[in-house]
Each structure stands twice: as C-alpha cells, then as structure tokens.
Amino acid sequence: MKLERIRNSDLHQKIMSAEQACDFIEDGMTVGMSGFTRAGEAKAVPKALAEKAKLNPMKINLMTGASLGNDLDKILTEAGALARRMPFQVDNTLRKAINNGEVMFIDQHLSETVEQLRNKQLPLPDVAVIEAVAITEEGHIVPTTSVGNSASFAIFAKKIIVEINMLHQPELEGLHDIYIPSYRPTRTPIPLVKVDDRIGSTAIPIDPEKIVGIVFTNKSDSFSTVSEPDDETAMIAKHLVNFFEQEVAEDRMPANLGPLQAGIGNIANAVMMGLLDSDFKDLTMYSEVLQDSTFDLIDAGKLSFASGCSIILSERWNTQVFNNLDKYRDKLVLRPQEMSNHPEIVRRLGIIAVNTALEFDIYGNVNSTHVCGTKMMNGIGGSGDFARNAHISVFVTKSIAKDGAISSVVPMVSHVDHTEHDVDILVTDQGLADLRGLAPRERAVEVINNCVHPDYRPAMLDYFERACERGGHTPHILEEAFSWHTRLETQGSMKQS
Amino acid sequence: MKLERIRNSDLHQKIMSAEQACDFIEDGMTVGMSGFTRAGEAKAVPKALAEKAKLNPMKINLMTGASLGNDLDKILTEAGALARRMPFQVDNTLRKAINNGEVMFIDQHLSETVEQLRNKQLPLPDVAVIEAVAITEEGHIVPTTSVGNSASFAIFAKKIIVEINMLHQPELEGLHDIYIPSYRPTRTPIPLVKVDDRIGSTAIPIDPEKIVGIVFTNKSDSFSTVSEPDDETAMIAKHLVNFFEQEVAEDRMPANLGPLQAGIGNIANAVMMGLLDSDFKDLTMYSEVLQDSTFDLIDAGKLSFASGCSIILSERWNTQVFNNLDKYRDKLVLRPQEMSNHPEIVRRLGIIAVNTALEFDIYGNVNSTHVCGTKMMNGIGGSGDFARNAHISVFVTKSIAKDGAISSVVPMVSHVDHTEHDVDILVTDQGLADLRGLAPRERAVEVINNCVHPDYRPAMLDYFERACERGGHTPHILEEAFSWHTRLETQGSMKQS
Ligand SMILES: CC(C)(COP(=O)(O)OP(=O)(O)OC[C@H]1O[C@@H](n2cnc3c(N)ncnc32)[C@H](O)[C@@H]1OP(=O)(O)O)[C@@H](O)C(=O)NCCC(=O)NCCS
Ligand SMILES: CC(C)(COP(=O)(O)OP(=O)(O)OC[C@H]1O[C@@H](n2cnc3c(N)ncnc32)[C@H](O)[C@@H]1OP(=O)(O)O)[C@@H](O)C(=O)NCCC(=O)NCCS
Numbered sequence: 004m005k006l007e008r009i010r011n012s013d014l015h016q017k018i019m020s021a022e023q024a025c026d027f028i029e030d031g032m033t034v035g036m037s038g039f040t041r042a043g044e045a046k047a048v049p050k051a052l053a054e055k056a057k058l059n060p061m062k063i064n065l066m067t068g069a070s071l072g073n074d075l076d077k078i079l080t081e082a083g084a085l086a087r088r089m090p091f092q093v094d095n096t097l098r099k100a101i102n103n104g105e106v107m108f109i110d111q112h113l114s115e116t117v118e119q120l121r122n123k124q125l126p127l128p129d130v131a132v133i134e135a136v137a138i139t140e141e142g143h144i145v146p147t148t149s150v151g152n153s154a155s156f157a158i159f160a161k162k163i164i165v166e167i168n169m170l171h172q173p174e175l176e177g178l179h180d181i182y183i184p185s186y187r188p189t190r191t192p193i194p195l196v197k198v199d200d201r202i203g204s205t206a207i208p209i210d211p212e213k214i215v216g217i218v219f220t221n222k223s224d225s226f227s228t229v230s231e232p233d234d235e236t237a238m239i240a241k242h243l244v245n246f247f248e249q250e251v252a253e254d255r256m257p258a259n260l261g262p263l264q265a266g267i268g269n270i271a272n273a274v275m276m277g278l279l280d281s282d283f284k285d286l287t288m289y290s291e292v293l294q295d296s297t298f299d300l301i302d303a304g305k306l307s308f309a310s311g312c313s314i315i316l317s318e319r320w321n322t323q324v325f326n327n328l329d330k331y332r333d334k335l336v337l338r339p340q341e342m343s344n345h346p347e348i349v350r351r352l353g354i355i356a357v358n359t360a361l362e363f364d365i366y367g368n369v370n371s372t373h374v375c376g377t378k379m380m381n382g383i384g385g386s387g388d389f390a391r392n393a394h395i396s397v398f399v400t401k402s403i404a405k406d407g408a409i410s411s412v413v414p415m416v417s418h419v420d421h422t423e424h425d426v427d428i429l430v431t432d433q434g435l436a437d438l439r440g441l442a443p444r445e446r447a448v449e450v451i452n453n454c455v456h457p458d459y460r461p462a463m464l465d466y467f468e469r470a471c472e473r474g475g476h477t478p479h480i481l482e483e484a485f486s487w488h489t490r491l492e493t494q495g496s497m498k499q500s
Numbered sequence: 501m502k503l504e505r506i507r508n509s510d511l512h513q514k515i516m517s518a519e520q521a522c523d524f525i526e527d528g529m530t531v532g533m534s535g536f537t538r539a540g541e542a543k544a545v546p547k548a549l550a551e552k553a554k555l556n557p558m559k560i561n562l563m564t565g566a567s568l569g570n571d572l573d574k575i576l577t578e579a580g581a582l583a584r585r586m587p588f589q590v591d592n593t594l595r596k597a598i599n600n601g602e603v604m605f606i607d608q609h610l611s612e613t614v615e616q617l618r619n620k621q622l623p624l625p626d627v628a629v630i631e632a633v634a635i636t637e638e639g640h641i642v643p644t645t646s647v648g649n650s651a652s653f654a655i656f657a658k659k660i661i662v663e664i665n666m667l668h669q670p671e672l673e674g675l676h677d678i679y680i681p682s683y684r685p686t687r688t689p690i691p692l693v694k695v696d697d698r699i700g701s702t703a704i705p706i707d708p709e710k711i712v713g714i715v716f717t718n719k720s721d722s723f724s725t726v727s728e729p730d731d732e733t734a735m736i737a738k739h740l741v742n743f744f745e746q747e748v749a750e751d752r753m754p755a756n757l758g759p760l761q762a763g764i765g766n767i768a769n770a771v772m773m774g775l776l777d778s779d780f781k782d783l784t785m786y787s788e789v790l791q792d793s794t795f796d797l798i799d800a801g802k803l804s805f806a807s808g809c810s811i812i813l814s815e816r817w818n819t820q821v822f823n824n825l826d827k828y829r830d831k832l833v834l835r836p837q838e839m840s841n842h843p844e845i846v847r848r849l850g851i852i853a854v855n856t857a858l859e860f861d862i863y864g865n866v867n868s869t870h871v872c873g874t875k876m877m878n879g880i881g882g883s884g885d886f887a888r889n890a891h892i893s894v895f896v897t898k899s900i901a902k903d904g905a906i907s908s909v910v911p912m913v914s915h916v917d918h919t920e921h922d923v924d925i926l927v928t929d930q931g932l933a934d935l936r937g938l939a940p941r942e943r944a945v946e947v948i949n950n951c952v953h954p955d956y957r958p959a960m961l962d963y964f965e966r967a968c969e970r971g972g973h974t975p976h977i978l979e980e981a982f983s984w985h986t987r988l989e990t991q992g993s994m995k996q997s
Contacts, residue, residue, distance in 0.1 A: 087939070102971055104975075107938075107942060108939055109939055110920075122752060123751065126937070187848075187849065187850040188754065188850065189693075190693070191848075192689030192690065192691065194689065196687070196688055196689070253620075254620065255619060255620045255621060257685065346843045346844065346847055346888070347689075347844040347847060351687050351688075351844070352684065352685070373974060375978065376981070377971070377972025377974055377976050378972045379974070391843070391884075417978060418974065419865065420919055420921075422919070423607075424607070424917075439616070440616075440622045441606070442584070442604035444604070470874075471601065473874070474599055474600060475873075475874025476598050476599050476870070476874065477876070477915065478601075479874050481872065481873055481982040481989070482982065484873070485978040485979065489978050492978070
C-alpha cells in the first residue's frame with residue numbers, strides 16, 4: 004500500500020524516519036515547508052525537528068506558504084527552533100514570540116515570497132519539506148490539501164524531504180495545477196484567462212535526485228475553527244449582498260458577480276454564507292483559501308467552480324469533501340499561491356475581493372495586522388494581492404470589538420496595510436460605505452454615517468469636524484489621531500469617560 | 501497646411517474656435533482632457549472654458565492623465581471651474597483649493613483611472629478634449645507628447661473635441677502605441693514582453709462621428725523645471741549606483757539592470773543622471789514620464805530604448821529632441837498610462853522602480869503625498885503601480901528638508917502611500933538601507949544607521965529604543981509617534997530644543 008504511493012521505485016531506498024530526515028536540517032539553515040492556512044503542512048519532520056532542537060539548541064529560518072496546522076508553529080517556537088519566520092502565521096505562541104522580538108517575522112504579500120526567492124533577494128531554502136499524497140513515476144511530487152509555496156520551495160531547495168501522508172486520499176492527485184513563471188527577461192504572459200483554466204502540471208516537477216528522504220505519516224490536517232455566523236456577521240453579509248444586487252441592477256457587475264475572493268477567518272466565511280440565501284447563481288471563486296462556505300455554496304448549486312491554493316474545513320466538511328472527491332473534482336483546482344494571488348490574473352479576471360480588517364479609518368485606510376499599531380496579529384496574507392487589483396476591493400469588520408471597548412472604525416488607523424487607494428467598499432454590521440470616486444472629506448461622511456457604531460459616532464463626528472477646521476486634503480489632528488488607541492491602552496476602552 | 505493635419509476631409513467642417521467648442525461643455529459635466537506631467541494637454545479649450553466660467557459660473561469634474569501644463573490647473577481653479585479633479589496635479593493654486601476643501605481631489609494609482617471608467621465605477625466623461633498632431637483618414641486621433649488617459653477618454657466620451665497643435669511636429673505620428681485591454685470576462689493577456697514591443701495602433705481608434713469640434717492651436721508645452729543635481733541628490737545617485745553595481749556583481753540583477761522606471765521631480769532626474777557617470781550600458785527604461793535625463797542617457801549611448809507615457813523636457817532638450825525626432829524615433833514609444841504603469845507588465849518585465857518619498861519611517865513605510873499627514877502635495881501618481889510589482893522598489897529622498905527644520909526620515913510617517921511590504925531599498929544623501937528580508941526591528945537599525953541625518957540620529961535612536969521596551973512586532977510609542985510633526989507645526993522645526 005505504502006510503496007504504491009512512491010511510483011518511482013528508485014526512491015524506495017529513501018524511506019526513513021522523521022528523526023533521520025531531520026539530520027538533513029542543521030542549525031542556521033533556511034527551510035521551506037509546505038502548509039497554507041493550516042492545510043497540507045508536513046507533520047512529522049517539523050515535530051521531530053522541535054524535539055531535536057530541545058536536546059541540541061538550534062535555530063532555523065522557516066518559510067512556508069502560510070500558517071502551519073497541528074500546532075507546529077507553537078511546538079517549533081516553544082522548542083526555540085525559529086530564528087526567522089515568513090510569510091504568515093496565526094499561532095498564539097509564535098505571535099507572542101514575534102511581538103517580544105524573539106522571532107524575526109517577515110510579513111509579506113503572499114504572492115511575492117517565491118518571486119523574491121527566484122530573484123535571489125531572499126536566501127534560497129537549503130531544505131524543502133513537502134507533504135505529498137504520492138511521488139510520480141518521474142519522481143515528481145503530488146501535493147495534498149494545499150499547494151502554497153511548495154512547488155517553488157522544492158524547485159529551489161538543494162535537498163527535499165517528502166512526507167507521504169497516507170491519511171490523504173490518493174484521489175487528491177489531479178486536483179492541482181502547478182504553473183511556474185519563467186525567468187526574466189524572457190518571461191511570458193500567464194496563459195490563464197478563466198477561473199477553471201488548467202495551465203500547468205498535476206505534480207511538482209523536480210529532479211528526483213534532490214529527494215534525500217521520504218517519511219510516511221498518517222495524521223489529519225487540523226480542522227478549521229470558524230464559528231457560525233452571528234448577528235453582526237450576518238448583518239455584514241446582508242449589507243454586502245444588497246450592494247451586489249444593486250451593482251448588478253446598475254450593470255456594473257455581471258449577473259454572476261465575477262470571480263469571488265474571500266479572506267480567512269470568521270467574518271469572510273460568514274459573508275460567503277450570506278450568498279447562500281441570495282438569488283445569485285453560477286458563482287465562481289478565484290481565491291486563496293477555500294473554507295466551509297465554498298462547499299456549502301457548491302452543494303447548494305450556487306457555485307460552479309472554485310480555484311484556491313488550499314482547503315481548510317471543519318471536521319464535518321472535511322469528511323464530506325475528501326470522502327466524496329469525485330463529486331467535487333470537476334469544480335476545484337488548487338494552484339501555487341503565486342498564481343492564486345497573482346496581480347496579473349487578479350486584474351485580468353476582475354476579482355470581487357472581500358477581506359477582513361482589524362480596523363479602518365474614516366478616510367478608508369485599512370489595518371489588517373497590527374493591534375494598536377505595534378502588536379502583530381497574523382500578517383497581511385494575500386489581502387493586498389487581491390485588494391490592489393480587484394474589480395472591487397471590499398473590507399469588512401464588526402463595528403466594535405471586545406464588548407464595545409474597541410471601535411474598529413477609528414480616526415486614523417494605527418498601522419496601514421491597505422491605503423485609501425486600494426479600498427472601494429467598507430462594511431460593518433452598521434452598514435456599507437461606498438468610497439468609489441470620493442475625495443477624503445466625502446469618504447469620511449460616508450464612513451461616519453454608515454459604518455461607525457452609534458456609541459462612537461458622536462465622538463467621531465466631533466473629531467472630523469474639528470479636523471476640518473484645521474484644513475487639508477485629509478483633515479487630521481495629529482496629536483489626537485491615536486487618542487482612541489492610547490485610551491484603550493491606558494484605560495481599557497476607547498470610550499471617552 | 502492646417503487642413504493636411506485632418507486627413508479625413510468630412511471632418512473639415514468641424515473646425516471652430518475654442519470658444520465655440522466650449523459650448524459643448526456644460527455646468528456639472530465630467531470632462532476628460534489629455535495631458536500628463538504637463539505635456540500634451542489641450543491648450544485652448546481649457547483656457548476658453550475658464551473665461552466662460554468667469555462670466556457664467558459653472559463647474560466641471562475634470563479628469564486628465566496627470567498634471568496639466570501652461571498653468572491651466574491654476575487658471576481653471578481661479579475661474580472656479582473645478583468641482584472635482586482626478587487623478588493627479590502639481591499646481592500651487594489648485595493644491596491650495598484642494599487643501600481648503602474647495603476642490604474635491606481624487607488621488608489615484610495612475611494605471612487605475614480608466615479601469616474604473618471601463619467598469620462604470622466612475623462617471624464616464626461627457627466630453628473629451630484631446631490634443632493631437634493629426635487626425636487620420638479613418639478619423640482616428642494621433643496624440644502629441646503624452647498619451648496619458650487620452651485614448652480611453654476619447655473612447656468613452658459621448659463627444660470629442662480635438663485640438664490640433666501646429667507647433668508639434670507631424671513627425672510625432674508613429675511614436676505612439678495605443679493598446680486597450682478588452683472587457684472582462686473575456687480579457688486576454690497583454691502581449692507585451694519586451695520594453696520595445698509594439699502591440700497597438702499609432703492613433704486612437706474612435707468613431708469620427710463623435711468628433712464635435714476641431715480647434716487649431718499653436719502653443720508649446722510647458723518646459724520642465726527640474727533643477728540640476730546638487731550635492732545631496734548627487735550623493736543619493738552615488739549610493740544607488742553603488743548598490744546596482746553590487747547587485748550585478750552578486751548576480752541578482754543582469755548587467756544592464758533591467759528596465760528602469762524613474763519618478764517625477766528633481767531627485768529622480770538626478771538619480772538617472774547618476775547613471776551617466778557609471779559603467780552601465782544597454783540600459784532600457786519602462787517608465788511613466790521621460791525627462792531630460794532619458795535623452796542625456798540616449799545621447800551618451802547608455803540607454804538603448806525608452807518606453808513612457810509622456811515626454812517633458814527643459815527648453816534646451818525640447819528643441820533638441822523634437823527637431824531631431826528621426827534620431828530618437830527607433831528608441832522611443834509612448835503608451836497609454838494604463839500600459840506604461842500596468843501591474844501585469846511591471847511584474848513580468850521586472851522593473852527597477854525609483855520613486856521619491858516626501859518622508860519615510862524607520863520601518864520602511866513611505867509617504868509620497870501628504871505634508872504633515874494632511875496637506876496634499878501632488879498625489880501618489882504612478883509610484884504605487886511600479887513599487888508594488890517591481891523587481892526592486894527603491895524610494896529616495898533628501899535626509900532633511902527646509903534647511904534642516906524637517907527630517908524626511910521620521911519615527912512614523914504621517915500618511916502611508918506605500919507600505920513596508922512594497923519598499924525594498926531606501927536612499928538618502930546619508931546612505932542606503934537594504935530592507936529586503938528584514939523584520940521591522942531589523943529594518944529600523946538599517947534605516948537609522950544609514951539614512952537619518954546626523955542631526956536627528958540620536959533622537960531617532962532614542963525613540964526606537966524606548967519603543968522596543970514597550971514591545972511589539974513594530975515597536976512604537978503611539979502618543980509620541982507624530983511628535984516630530986507636531987513640533988514642526990507648533991515650533992517650526994522637528995528639532996528638539
Ligand atoms: C483581521 C483578522 C484577524 C480577523 O479575523 P476574524 O476571525 O475574521 O475576525 P474576529 O472578529 O473573530 O476577530 C479576531 C480577533 O481580533 C479581535 N479584534 C477585532 N477587531 C479588533 C480591533 N480593531 N483591535 C483589536 N482587536 C480586534 C477580535 O476581538 C478577535 O479577538 P479574539 O481572537 O481574542 O476573540 C483576519 O481576517 C486576518 O488575519 N486578516 C489578515 C490577513 C488576510 O486578510 N488574509 C486574507 C487573504 S486571503
Ligand atoms: C515627493 C515629491 C514631491 C518630491 O519632489 P522632488 O521635486 O523630487 O523633490 P524636492 O526635494 O525638490 O521637494 C519638493 C518639495 O517638497 C519639500 N519637502 C521635501 N521633503 C519634505 C518633507 N518631509 N516634509 C515636507 N516637505 C518636504 C521640499 O522642501 C520641496 O519644497 P519646495 O517646493 O517648497 O522647495 C515628488 O516626487 C512627488 O510628488 N512624488 C509623488 C508622485 C510620484 O512618486 N510620482 C512618480 C511616479 S512616476
């Protein structure tokens with residue numbers, strides 16, 4: 004059974020334990036691992052590596068697609084094994100280490116990491132550790148539930164360790180579409196013109212000589228922890244669906260909206276669920292991560308095709324999808340994150356991008372990453388790849404957080420991930436602000452009237468009016484711009500007492 | 501002579517005065533005009549329009565490529581003729597009106613304006629006013645010294661007024677390459693793969709029926725006002741040339757660097773002049789605006805091809821280039837700004853992007869537009885189009901401004917146009933900071949050591965160290981982050997007394 008998964012029999016001799024495979028990873032090395040939004044990460048080698056680091060202190064520079072599952076970011080952090088980490092994470096323990104300055108975190112647009120490797124602007128991985136369902140006759144690697152950066156990591160690394168996870172169905176083979184842009188100066192257009200185009204291969208083409216170890220595992224991906232829509236997220240979804248209906252009515256969007264992208268997390272998932280109760284059909288997705296809502300929409304006959312770079316599901320949906328892959332096979336493709344997020348394609352296809360903000364300000368600037376301007380939450384992820392070039396760039400957030408101690412709409416964001424130039428629509432449970440074609444002073448009125456929670460509206464209006472008295476294209480009172488944040492830090496609430 | 505410029509003789513009957521042409525422009529209309537960085541703007545109709553508005557108050561929404569020359573933005577502002585203005589400007593009088601909230605200014609990525617029009621996300625122009633050297637047999641419009649947004653404005657407008665400027669050489673015909681992306685969802689890749697590829701037509705294809713008026717003019721473009729390199733800008737150029745040499749030595753850039761983009765203004769021009777004294781050859785440009793330095797480099801045999809969307813020159817170079825067009829013809833192309841700045845092409849070609857910051861901060865965020873966070877300078881222009889997808893994104897600025905009262909490196913920028921994710925290299929007269937692959941705390945050390953003026957270095961280090969004590973991925977002291985700016989506003993200098 005196991006050996007059938009390694010169809011190139013020369014490679015059978017490379018089978019070893021995770022501990023043995025770890026011998027290829029040395030202190031100071033740069034390691035590229037599979038894994039994206041807690042799907043398809045190598046499971047055994049990182050764990051063995053943490054054990055090794057606990058005995059003999061060592062640190063690596065770890066690159067992945069995005070976040071690792073099965074608490075691996077936590078385990079590696081606790082073992083002191085991480086010197087540097089890029090380009091994304093969502094783990095509480097690692098987050099603390101980053102914010103304490105113990106792990107150097109490089110927060111990147113997710114389409115750009117492998118471009119920077121290709122151009123030698125980042126150190127190339129010494130070793131790649133890639134989860135696979137199989138190795139082909141040619142010695143090529145068939146990824147599992149995410150592609151992420153795995154293809155380029157394997158191509159760039161000097162040595163490759165493959166983890167074959169027997170728990171993943173072999174039927175995953177065929178789901179992937181691995182396309183790698185050619186080198187400049189002879190790079191050609193990416194030939195993808197429709198969400199369901201296949202332009203690459205189903206396995207990662209590498210020289211099998213580079214495979215130094217093959218480890219068998221048998222462990223599930225983590226299940227997603229998205230919560231059911233609540234009153235606020237349902238309201239956000241409702242405002243957005245109303246907006247889409249208007250756009251179609253006014254002929255600014257086609258009847259099926261155009262390819263949808265939805266960010267990670269609870270709110271984006273809830274927004275997609277909102278489409279379930281709408282009249283829209285023939286929807287498509289060209290997104291990064293496919294969550295439960297993707298499959299709800301497929302099963303409801305509303306979504307005809309979904310392109311992503313990873314699939315992360317709740318336990319219920321996980322069983323449903325991966326035990327019935329034939330049902331979904333012709334409606335799915337998984338691509339490298341460079342392709343799922345590529346600005347060339349995002350602009351060409353005219354994506355409807357929906358991402359979640361931590362906070363946004365009255366002029367339309369968005370903070371996706373830094374709590375009170377300093378503490379990293381997760382990272383910018385792919386939100387910038389999509390927002391910049393989308394047909395419409397939407398950011399959603401609840402109007403308040405932490406039982407109202409925080410207003411997620413603020414006078415000035417404490418960190419900018421998406422500038423006013425890249426934001427078209429803002430939505431909270433309170434309503435929707437359409438910023439297209441508006442000057443900053445006009446945007447502020449839209450945002451204050453439609454998005455700010457009533458508890459904070461008078462204070463916001465007061466700030467804006469006093470700022471306007473001082474003048475400027477984008478009126479602000481610099482010495483007060485962050486007073487809501489500093490009040491939160493010193494008094495536990497943004498509310499004026 | 502004049503009639504030869506209108507090769508479609510049916511259109512001869514449309515010749516009229518600028519005043520008559522103005523009758524097509526009514527109060528409240530949206531007007532799209534040619535003109536980019538003060539090159540190739542329609543000259544007579546806007547002026548006549550200002551006169552008309554002075555007599556009978558009226559306001560229009562004015563869209564252009566970028567800034568207008570011949571003081572037209574000033575004249576229109578003074579006439580009270582502007583309700584809204586997009587997407588860029590550089591005029592002192594208009595700037596004041598914007599900052600007073602009298603003219604609503606929509607500051608945009610310059611590649612995006614026509615995309616938003618195409619998708620009906622902005623009101624389409626009622627009238628387009630386009631400067632031309634000629635109208636072809638088919639009734640198509642041959643632009644002059646800029647293409648900007650002229651092609652799409654003419655295509656979208658219900659009515660077109662053409663200004664044929666007899667002072668422009670008819671030999672300009674053939675220099676332009678007009679390519680317009682098709683509509684989604686059937687949009688195809690842009691076929692441009694080399695800086696000198698020609699993928700479109702030499703004139704703007706429109707239905708000649710839409711031409712309602714043709715006005716003859718005879719007035720020069722404004723001459724550029726860039727100043728000669730000074731000690732600081734020469735140092736900036738020197739640091740950058742050294743860096744390029746290193747990149748080539750370490751095989752991260754090809755020997756001819758890759759296609760260069762250089763922003764507007766004195767500093768970017770000086771940086772390009774710095775290449776004149778370097779050993780680089782076979783350089784190419786894929787840029788927005790072509791300034792004097794482009795032709796200095798061509799004449800020195802260092803630059804083999806320059807693609808842009810406008811040409812703005814000093815008086816000396818203006819005569820030299822436009823009276824010797826045959827000499828430069830095979831080394832030049834002018835494209836629509838959507839193409840000169842297109843993210844798809846910028847990423848494909850691997851542009852070396854050099855743009856000027858007003859200020860940047862220790863973590864690599866760049867402010868290109870807002871003085872003290874509120875007052876609009878010019879606009880973001882194309883800097884974001886290039887910086888986001890460039891092979892290398894460089895921002896340059898002098899370390900101090902206004903005789904040292906301002907440090908252009910600050911603890912936190914007062915407005916963000918380019919986030920840390922989009923900035924690789926920062927350069928001042930003091931030195932160069934290479935931020936690639938660094939976490940924020942590491943970037944701060946690079947910037948403080950290499951870019952900050954010595955007068956401000958101790959205070960900056962002190963801020964950073966105290967911020968680090970508070971912790972966070974990007975350490976800041978929020979209540980102090982803008983203290984340098986507020987000190988400037990209240991005491992006239994950022995220096996601590
Ligand atoms: C912004 C982001 C953290 C929101 O996540 P989410 O699960 O949808 O939203 P939630 O409302 O559950 O908020 C998550 C947490 O942030 C907190 N929060 C929300 N707004 C906040 C604010 N303005 N200030 C501080 N904390 C805030 C919430 O209280 C919650 O805290 P908890 O985990 O302690 O309960 C998440 O979407 C993200 O990391 N985005 C950036 C990356 C990205 O956009 N990727 C998508 C590209 S495909
Ligand atoms: C940033 C920009 C204004 C710099 O222009 P420049 O001509 O190269 O630079 P200069 O040093 O001459 O500075 C211009 C003015 O800004 C002032 N200035 C510079 N730094 C400043 C700062 N940190 N705070 C306030 N003013 C500052 C200068 O003193 C000068 O003022 P003056 O006109 O009163 O003399 C200009 O490049 C710009 O508008 N950039 C944004 C658009 C863009 O990048 N387009 C390129 C895409 S192709």
